[in-house]
Amino acid sequence: MTETAILWRPVGPAELALIRDSGMRRFPPRLPDQPIFYPVTTEDYAVKIARDWNVRDSGAGFVTRFEVRRDFLSAYDIQDAGGRAHREYWIPAEELEAFNDAIVGAIEVVREFC
Template sequence: MTGPKVTTTLWRPTGPEELDLVRELDWRAWPPRLPEQPIFYPVLDEDYAIKIAREWNVRHSGAGFVTRFEVGSEFLRRYPVRQVGGRTILELWVPAEELDEFNAHIVGEIQVVHTFR
């Protein structure tokens, strides 16, 4: 008998265009990357996601959103944590060609937890 699946909480700052695509995917997957986006990078710290959504997405898209979602922890072991700044500025770098497999390991729905305009 197995217990509930162990998951890791991830956050993703996003703009309105990407959020519309997530909505079209029934809140269960991230859309394919554009050619100029070779990696998908969810973040491990909510405050870092808020900073990006507030400072970058709002300026470039007029709105910024922070999403929260769960991914199977065992699956995530293949992606080393990347520290891209201070000690809480942590990301996972998922190659664009692996995004379908990544999406298959999302547990539950992607949720919007913060909105900035």
């Protein structure tokens, strides 16, 4: 059995539409001005971003939850983005396809803010 870690990703409506287009299996490629993909390590942190930033910027925010193979994540350090409550992985944009391949199961929407 493959060991996995549960991660969260706050997204706006446009990114969620692209995730749905993938059958809830993949995150969309990063835009040219987005060199890093930031999945976060706690639901609370994802809620804060979705509620406080995504709603303000795009009218709605969503929290996604998904599992990633631990053997894949072991190549990356967890980064503190403003303290222990704000921890995330920094996945280079060019490695996002490999990250998507390491997702086990479906990406779920677990929270919604409008």
